[in-house]
Structures are given as C-alpha cells and as structure tokens.
Amino acid sequence: MNAKSMGSIFLFLMASIIGLILYNAVRITSRQLEPQDSNFPELNNDIFKRLSQSINYKTVSNENFSVIDSSEFLAFHQFLIQSFPNVFNKLEVEVYNTFGLLLYWKGSDSKLPPIVITAHMDVVPAEDSKKWAHNPFSGHDDGTFIWGRGSLDDKGSLMAIFETINLLITDNFRPAADIYFAFGHDEEITGKYGASAIANALKKKNIKADFVLDEGMVVTQGLVPFMKNPVALIGTSEKGFMNVRLSVEADGGHASTPANENAVSLLAAAVDKLNRNPLPKRFCKPVEDFIIYLSPELPFFPKLIFANKWLFKPIILSVYEKSASGNALVRTTAAPTLLMAGVKDNVIPDKASVLYNIRLLPGDEPDDIIQHIKKTLNDDRFRIEVDHEHLQHPSPVSEINTPGFIKIHQSIKNVFPDATVCPTLMLGASDSRHYSIISENIYRFAPYIVTDESIDSIHGVNERISRKNYEQMISFYYTLIRQC
Numbered sequence: 001m002n003a004k005s006m007g008s009i010f011l012f013l014m015a016s017i018i019g020l021i022l023y024n025a026v027r028i029t030s031r032q033l034e035p036q037d038s039n040f041p042e043l044n045n046d047i048f049k050r051l052s053q054s055i056n057y058k059t060v061s062n063e064n065f066s067v068i069d070s071s072e073f074l075a076f077h078q079f080l081i082q083s084f085p086n087v088f089n090k091l092e093v094e095v096y097n098t099f100g101l102l103l104y105w106k107g108s109d110s111k112l113p114p115i116v117i118t119a120h121m122d123v124v125p126a127e128d129s130k131k132w133a134h135n136p137f138s139g140h141d142d143g144t145f146i147w148g149r150g151s152l153d154d155k156g157s158l159m160a161i162f163e164t165i166n167l168l169i170t171d172n173f174r175p176a177a178d179i180y181f182a183f184g185h186d187e188e189i190t191g192k193y194g195a196s197a198i199a200n201a202l203k204k205k206n207i208k209a210d211f212v213l214d215e216g217m218v219v220t221q222g223l224v225p226f227m228k229n230p231v232a233l234i235g236t237s238e239k240g241f242m243n244v245r246l247s248v249e250a251d252g253g254h255a256s257t258p259a260n261e262n263a264v265s266l267l268a269a270a271v272d273k274l275n276r277n278p279l280p281k282r283f284c285k286p287v288e289d290f291i292i293y294l295s296p297e298l299p300f301f302p303k304l305i306f307a308n309k310w311l312f313k314p315i316i317l318s319v320y321e322k323s324a325s326g327n328a329l330v331r332t333t334a335a336p337t338l339l340m341a342g343v344k345d346n347v348i349p350d351k352a353s354v355l356y357n358i359r360l361l362p363g364d365e366p367d368d369i370i371q372h373i374k375k376t377l378n379d380d381r382f383r384i385e386v387d388h389e390h391l392q393h394p395s396p397v398s399e400i401n402t403p404g405f406i407k408i409h410q411s412i413k414n415v416f417p418d419a420t421v422c423p424t425l426m427l428g429a430s431d432s433r434h435y436s437i438i439s440e441n442i443y444r445f446a447p448y449i450v451t452d453e454s455i456d457s458i459h460g461v462n463e464r465i466s467r468k469n470y471e472q473m474i475s476f477y478y479t480l481i482r483q484c
C-alpha cells in the first residue's frame with residue numbers, strides 16, 4: 001500500500017469517528033418531563049410565621065444522646081399539634097422512643113402499595129452563634145428570608161409537609177395510596193432511635209412501600225458545571241461508611257538518639273503511599289444515570305464529550321477526580337482523620353496509628369478496600385482493624401424507571417419548570433438508609449435551592465431559606481401527594 005492510499009484510509013477513519021461523535025451528540029434525547037400540574041395551593045403569611053416558630057425550638061441532637069433536651073422536643077410536638085389540629089385529628093399518630101413521630105393517612109384504594117415521606121425534626125447545634133447575622137434559633141423573618149438552624153435542614157421540609165397535609169385536608173383531598181409520614185428525631189446522630197425504629201415498626205406491619213422520599217439531595221443552582229439553569233438532583237443511593245485503623249509498632253527510645261526508622265516515620269510513609277495510590281476511579285450506576293439525564297441538556301461541546309462516553313470516559317473521569325466532590329463521585333475515598341502517636345516530647349513512640357474514614361462507592365465491599373490497603377502497603381508490620389460497629393455498606397441503588405421516581409421528577413418539573421432533573425449518588429448519609437428494609441425505591445430529595453453561597457450554611461453559619469423557596473417546597477409536596 002502506498003503512502004497516498006494509507007493517507008486516504010486514515011482520513012476516512014477520522015471522518016467516520018467524527019461523524020459518529022456528532023451523531024451520538026445529536027441522537028441523545030432529553031429525559032426531562034414536561035410540567036403538567038400548575039394547580040398550586042393558595043398560601044398566606046401564616047406559613048412563614050409557623051416556620052419561624054418551628055425554628056425557636058432547640059431540637060438539637062448531640063453526639064451524646066443522653067444529653068438531649070427532651071423538653072424542647074416535647075414542646076415541639078405540642079407546637080405541631082396546636083399548629084395543625086386537623087392533621088392530628090385526621091391522621092393516626094404513633095410515637096417512637098418518646099420523640100419520633102409516625103403519621104398514617106389511610107388511602108382510598110387498599111390495593112395500592114403505601115408510600116413513605118420523611119423528614120427529621122432534630123438539628124445540629126449552632127455553636128458559632130456570634131457569627132450569625134441573626135440568632136440561630138430566632139427564626140428571624142426579614143421579609144425575604146427566614147433565618148435559623150433547621151430552616152433548610154430539615155425543619156423546612158418537615159413544616160412544608162405538615163402545611164401540605166393541612167391544605168389537602170382542607171381541600172377534602174384523600175390520597176389513593178396509604179401514606180406514612182415519618183419524622184425521626186436523631187438523624188444527625190445515626191437515626192438509630194428515630195428512623196431506624198420507625199422503619200423496623202413498618203417492616204413488622206408488613207409494609208412494602210412503593211417508594212420512600214427522604215431529604216438528601218436538593219435543587220442546585222450554579223453548582224453543576226456547564227449548567228446555567230438549576231439542576232435538581234435525586235439521590236438514588238448513598239455511599240457506605242467505614243472507619244479503619246492502621247497501626248504500626250517499632251522500637252522506641254530516647255529522642256536524643258533516634259533510629260532512622262520508627263513507628264511515626266513508618267506510618268507517615270504509609271499515609272503518603274496510600275495517598276498516592278487511591279482506589280480505582282470508575283462510574284457507578286447512579287453516576288452513569290446522572291450522565292444519561294444530564295448529557296442531553298448540556299451545551300454543544302460538553303454534550304459531545306458526555307454523549308460519547310465510550311471514547312472520552314478516561315477524560316471525563318480525570319475531570320471528575322480533579323475536584324474533591326467530583327473525586328468522591330467516582331471512587332471510594334479514604335481520608336486520614338485521627339493521628340495518634342507519642343506521649344512525651346523526648347520519647348520516640350513505639351506505636352503510631354491513623355484512622356481512615358472511608359466512603360464506599362456502591363459496588364465496593366469493605367473487604368475490597370482492606371485488600372487494596374494491604375496490597376498497596378505490602379508490609380506485614382501494619383495492623384489493619386475495621387470498626388465493625390459503625391460500618392455501613394453502600395445503600396442499594398434504586399431504579400429510575402419506577403412510578404415513584406417519575407412522580408418525584410414530575411413534581412419537581414411542575415414547581416421548578418426550568419430545572420433539569422437528574423438522579424445521582426449521594427455522598428453523605430441520611431435517615432433514608434434505614435428504610436431499605438421496607439422498599440427498594442428510596443429517593444433522596446428535598447425541594448430547597450442550594451447555591452454556591454448557601455451550601456456552607458447547612459450545618460454552618462447563617463442557614464436561611466427564602467420565602468419564595470419555602471412556598472415552592474409546599475407546592476412540591478402538594479403536587480406530589482396529589483399524584484399518590
């Protein structure tokens with residue numbers, strides 16, 4: 001073959017590949033539903049007043065559960081009963097471990113599988129109260145925002161759900177399916193006595209829920225690269241959680257005559273080695289689904305890349321791994337958090353240890369991670385211990401072609417018509433994992449808007465929700481429950 005015909009073949013191949021890339025980008029079709037229901041409730045200023053009041057109750061769940069202020073939780077219950085007498089009259093109420101509430105709304109069609117909608121009543125402490133523009137438990141309403149701990153996470157959702165049930169009762173609405181509304185009181189500290197107890201009770205009642213909606217992901221604004229419009233994320237799985245202690249022993253001695261190698265130097269080298277050899281990056285199912293939903297909505301050039309994952313996968317993965325949050329989406333991460341060694345300034349410690357907080361991607365098993373650590377270190381002197389008590393496997397991945405996902409997607413589009421809806425992987429942990437014993441379809445979404453500016457206010461300083469967004473939250477639950 002001469003050079004000329006080789007050149008022609010090369011040109012032909014290139015043109016074919018470019019053609020295929022363009023074809024793939026044009027061919028992908030949008031997964032977004034069209035807004036349908038614009039029948040939103042009439043809302044008045046009382047909703048803001050009640051949200052402000054709900055923030056006044058310091059329903060703080062501390063790490064040490066025995067020190068929670070039970071009077072705040074019980075007063076909060078009374079506040080709910082007084083604010084929503086119709087809800088407490090119409091729905092059956094059960095109390096779990098003194099503070100957790102389960103409300104049951106009987107549907108009209110007993111053949112339909114029930115639905116579970118949840119939110120949590122506890123909040124994290126607000127220790128930096130001096131840094132807040134308004135006292136974190138004041139519920140200050142400046143006419144645009146309602147300020148305070150829990151306004152987003154998660155009293156906003158909880159109060160919006162109560163307002164919605166109240167409005168629907170006034171409308172004489174009755175759901176077709178049974179609906180359970182579950183309100184845990186210790187989400188911020190594992191959910192063991194709230195959501196877990198409620199989920200176990202539902203299991204005992206033989207409840208197999210069609211879907212469970214819990215908080216988790218949100219409507220993001222300006223946080224998804226290339227997307228000017230909001231992107232509403234629905235978590236279809238959450239990463240696992242594992243603490244692993246890595247320790248090593250070596251000769252100690254006096255610090256005036258140090259040997260070249262000691263427990264601290266060995267441990268430091270190991271930490272460095274593990275840092276340079278992270279777990280492999282890959283797309284798990286929820287992130288694959290995210291790309292499928294997002295790609296058609298992207299501007300042309302990023303769309304070219306994302307629509308041709310078969311070719312550009314390595315590029316996409318390396319873009320992801322560059323940012324901390326992107327990296328956490330494409331691999332199991334291992335963060336060294338607690339280092340321990342030494343008792344005195346002039347004594348070389350004979351033992352050093354580091355605690356790794358590991359977040360597992362769906363599909364990764366704890367044993368895979370231990371094997372990776374062992375193989376990377378390749379040194380028998382290191383001891384590896386897993387904290388089995390706090391180990392949480394990654395949650396099962398919920399499907400996206402289910403009636404539950406479609407109802408949530410439709411409700412988001414009804415209220416936020418210009419938002420792009422995408423399933424995704426949730427990086428943190430929520431109460432939702434406890435409900436996997438009663439449903440395969442668990443969706444993590446709360447209808448509040450998070451921007452680059454407000455993201456740190458959740459568990460941080462100056463948490464607040466706009467009045468407009470709070471109205472949208474109520475409209476979301478309203479349009480969702482009307483489909484149930």
Ligand SMILES: [Zn+2]
Pocket residue numbers: 120153154187215
């Ligand atoms: Zn929360």
